[in-house]
Amino acid sequence: MLVPLNFEKPTGTRDVLPEKLLLIRQISAEIIELLAKWGYEEIETPLVEYHQTVGLFSKIQDDRLIKFLDPLGKNVILRPDFTTPIARLAASIYKDIDFPIRLMYQGKVYRNSGSKGIAEVNQIGMELIGLASLEGDAEVITLAIQTILKCTNKNFKVAVGHTKFLKLLLKEIGCDPSWQDQLFQYLLDNDYVGYKNLVNTLEIDESYKEYLVKILKIRGSFATVIEAENWFDSPEWRDIFQELSQLWSILTQYQVTDYVSLDLSLVGRQYYYTGMIYHVYCEGHPYPICSGGRYDNLLENFGRDGTATGFAVNVDDLLGVVIKENGQNYPEGKTLLVYSPDQRQEAIRQADLLRAQGRVVVMAQEGTVTEKFQSDFDQIIDLDN
Amino acid sequence: MLTIAVPKGRILEEANILLRQSGIINKEVQETRKLILEDVDDGIRFILAKPQDVPTYVRYGVADVGIVGKDVLLEEGEGFYELMDLGIGLCRLSICSKPGKTCQRGELPRVATKYPKVTANYFREKGEQVEIIKLNGSVELAPLLGLSHYIVDIVSTGQTLEENGLVELEVIAHVSCRLIVNQTMFHLKNSVIEELVSKLEAGIQI
Numbered sequence: 002m003l004v005p006l007n008f009e010k011p012t013g014t015r016d017v018l019p020e021k022l023l024l025i026r027q028i029s030a031e032i033i034e035l036l037a038k039w040g041y042e043e044i045e046t047p048l049v050e051y052h053q054t055v056g057l058f059s060k061i062q063d064d065r066l067i068k069f070l071d072p073l074g075k076n077v078i079l080r081p082d083f084t085t086p087i088a089r090l091a092a093s094i095y096k097d098i099d100f101p102i103r104l105m106y107q108g109k110v111y112r113n114s115g116s117k118g119i120a121e122v123n124q125i126g127m128e129l130i131g132l133a134s135l136e137g138d139a140e141v142i143t144l145a146i147q148t149i150l151k152c153t154n155k156n157f158k159v160a161v162g163h164t165k166f167l168k169l170l171l172k173e174i175g176c177d178p179s180w181q182d183q184l185f186q187y188l189l190d191n192d193y194v195g196y197k198n199l200v201n202t203l204e205i206d207e208s209y210k211e212y213l214v215k216i217l218k219i220r221g222s223f224a225t226v227i228e229a230e231n232w233f234d235s236p237e238w239r240d241i242f243q244e245l246s247q248l249w250s251i252l253t254q255y256q257v258t259d260y261v262s263l264d265l266s267l268v269g270r271q272y273y274y275t276g277m278i279y280h281v282y283c284e285g286h287p288y289p290i291c292s293g294g295r296y297d298n299l300l301e302n303f304g305r306d307g308t309a310t311g312f313a314v315n316v317d318d319l320l321g322v323v324i325k326e327n328g329q330n331y332p333e334g335k336t337l338l339v340y341s342p343d344q345r346q347e348a349i350r351q352a353d354l355l356r357a358q359g360r361v362v363v364m365a366q367e368g369t370v371t372e373k374f375q376s377d378f379d380q381i382i383d384l385d386n
Numbered sequence: 387m388l389t390i391a392v393p394k395g396r397i398l399e400e401a402n403i404l405l406r407q408s409g410i411i412n413k414e415v416q417e418t419r420k421l422i423l424e425d426v427d428d429g430i431r432f433i434l435a436k437p438q439d440v441p442t443y444v445r446y447g448v449a450d451v452g453i454v455g456k457d458v459l460l461e462e463g464e465g466f467y468e469l470m471d472l473g474i475g476l477c478r479l480s481i482c483s484k485p486g487k488t489c490q491r492g493e494l495p496r497v498a499t500k501y502p503k504v505t506a507n508y509f510r511e512k513g514e515q516v517e518i519i520k521l522n523g524s525v526e527l528a529p530l531l532g533l534s535h536y537i538v539d540i541v542s543t544g545q546t547l548e549e550n551g552l553v554e555l556e557v558i559a560h561v562s563c564r565l566i567v568n569q570t571m572f573h574l575k576n577s578v579i580e581e582l583v584s585k586l587e588a589g590i591q592i
Contacts, residue, residue, distance in 0.1 A: 158573050191467040194564055198471075220576065262573065282573040287447030288465060289569065 012118025025123065025316055028323060029107055031151050032125050032314075039144060041105040041127050046086035048109075052076035058302040059085040060273040065112045067119060079111035083126060084311060085299070091130045092305035100131020100307060107316075126293075126313030130300065133308040135244060138277045138295060139251035145281055145291050145312045146257045153322045157283035157290075159260055160220065161248075162267025164274045164294070166241060170216070173233040174209040184213075188268045193217055220264040223249035229265060248277065269294050276310070285322045290314065333359035337378040339367050344384045351382070388430050388578065391449035393437035397563060400474040401453050408589025410582065438462060441566065450571040451582065456561045457540055460504045467567040470583055473590050475563040477542035479504065481556045482529075489535040498528030499538040508538070508558050526550045 010016070017025065033043060050056065053076065056066055061081035071077045080086055083106045091102055105127040114120040127144065129137050142159060149157050167188065171181055180203060187196035200213045212232055219226055223246055230242045245263060252258050269278040278294030293312025300307040336355055340348035352362040363378070367385065375381055392401050394417055402414040415423060415432050423432040433449050437458050443449040445465040453472065457479050479501065489495045498519040499505045509516045519534055521527075526546060528534040540561065541547060541554055565586065572579055 156574055160573055190464060191569070194468050194471045218580065262576075280573075282570040284570065284574055287445060287568055287570055 013114055014119055014121050021320070024320060024323070028152055028319060029125055029316060032148050033105065033107065035147055035151055036105045036127050036144060039103070039140070041103040043105050043107070044087070044090065045106065045108065046080065046083065046090060048080055049077050050080050050086055050089075052078045054303070055080065055085045055089060058088070058299060060270060060296070061112060065114075067111050067113050081112050082110050083108065083124065083313065084128060084296070084309075087128045087130075088299045088309065089303050091128075091307065091309075092300050092303035096305055101137070102128075102130040104128050104130070123316040124313045125316055126311060128309055128311035130309045131307045132310075133297065135248045135251060135277075137308070137310050139248055139255060141293060141310050141312055142252065142261065142277075142279060143255045143257050145279065145293060145314075146260050148312075148314060149281060149283060149291065149319075152319050153283065155284040155322050157260060157281060158262050159279050159281050160262050160264040160267050161277060161279045162264045162269070163241060163245065163277055164269050164271060165276070166265055167216070167268050168271065169237055169241060170212065173235060173238060174205055174212070176203060176205055176209075182271075185268055185271050188266055189270065216265040220262050220266070222258065222261075223263060226263045226265055273299075279312070281314075283322050286318055290318045290322065333361070334379050335361040335363070335377070336380040336382060337370070337375055338362055338364045339370075339381065339383040339385075340364065341367050341385065348384060351384075388451065388582070389433060389449045390430060391433045391435050391440045391443045391452035391454075393440055393454060394434050395437070397437070397453070397455065397475045398434075401472075401563070404472060404474055404586065404589050407592045408585040410585055410589075441466065444566050444568050447568045447570060450568050450575070451579070452566045453563055454566060455563050456559065457501065457504075459564060459566070460559060461501045463566075466569060467572050468564050469567050469572075469579070470565045470586065472563040472565055472586065475561070477540050477561050479538065479558045479561055480541045480554045481508075481536050481538050481558065482526075482541070482547055482552045482554050483536045484529050484551065485553050488529070493535075495536060496534040497536045497538055498525050498534035500525060501538055504558065505538045526552060 037043070049071070052066070052068055056063070056068070056076070056078045059066075059081050066081055067079040068076060087104055087106065091104075095102055105125070107125045108123075110122050110124055112120040112122070127141070129141055142161065146159060167185065168181065171178075171184070180199065183199060184196060187193075187199065196217070197214055200210050203210065212229070216229070219229060226245060227242065232238070249258065249263070252261055267278065267280070273296055274294045275297040276295035279292065280289035281291035283290045291312055291314040293310065295308070295310040297308040299309055338348055338352050348364055352364055355362045367383070392398055392415060398415065398417055405411045406414065411428055411430065415434070417434060421434050423434070433443060435443060437454060438461075440449075440452040440454040441459060441462045444452040455475050459468065460479070495514070495516045496519055497505055497509070497516050498521050500521060500523070502518050502520050505516075505518055519528065525537045525539045528537055529552060530550060536555070537552075538558065544554060547554060565583070567579055
């Protein structure tokens, strides 16, 4: 083990300097304002949670949690997401509050990235709890789109999948359930080659193999995915297309379908997500910038029956695609007020007046600041002159 | 403009033939000192990279797509779409050793390889604990010099093994080149990618 040098911080963590932080604050404020107008209320949860509760129920895998012992000897974790603590909250402090509950959050989450150290992620997100209908999914997808629109005019697309689709397709086909997990895993890993190779070895009808491979290419508007509607005729199959159709029509009314692409091969972790899931891909950012979905079984872990859906966006990633001037630190200007000790009273009076007008005022005794320091100010008042 | 990362060396020759057969390029990508090649007519730019770095360029989106062996993907790979098997660069990733019994009972087997992750996973799944020695090339030297009992490496014709008196014991994976695509590119320029895939699918048949 190398001894840390004085300038080092734990691997994976970052310092944020004023210009960048200001931009983060501005963007965050805009997103929070947007969500607030839709009735979302901001809450905060502890940075530390119990491993036994939030740690186990979180969708973040156990080896990606940062764990340690609290002073009482209990296993605790740094919160790996906000979704799970909010589920805890909705089932406890909010247990007498009627559904639907709309909550939003901003803050850091922490994950164990192995040799890359501690991943410290700055998130903003929202949770819509207790609204089981597609109205809920459509609201969350629309807000994810509006969030990205607030920040950038770059090209982006929301890929929307349905967790139940592949499971149902495999059932209709009569595929041996033992293959299900492996096929899901290939799609989760975006490994289409592995998926197709496995499909080819399955002992099923050739036409069914075609279906399984075809879903890799069916993505687009509802008019595109409807191609698969007549593959089977069971009530469950019809239901899933009914759901996609209804979602699409609500999104049409929200006027956001230009940004949406239904994607039949998009799956989420099957024991966590229960319905629609989505990833937002934005030009200029190599992987999803925002993700979300429906997890109707999460709350029940904390003792309250309730559905939930929501999204989270990584604010640091968002900064990368923001098309905006760097944050203006001092919109009204910045003054340096230079005084000698016997002028201090007068200097304090003048500084207060200027600050009241909205200017930033820094006071300095004469002869104590360099010329380079002074060059940062657009106005210098020297009480001697 | 589409940026394609291709590996320098052995695979590039086969990739050139496939890309031409598929009608994606007119003239071959030449391996020179120049690392970025623009082929303006075809609207394609090539990045010549070390094979192990191709996944990295695609993951970070500085290349839209990449051509890379499955051996590299097994070692380096996630964070992009693995879209198609290009059927070139065929070989296998195998465990090899000197002939006969090489490791005494109770001794911790030592395995030299360029692929420490794949090797660790493979032996773990077999229920064996081994010591892995990372080498960067000429892995066949390790058993000859007594550095390791086994090696895990790429075998294509088996000629190198034969010339060094080594034998292939087990195949870990059959390897071929894959087309990988950046996630955002895949979703934002899906029609461009699908067109590339169908051209390549047609090219493979030739």
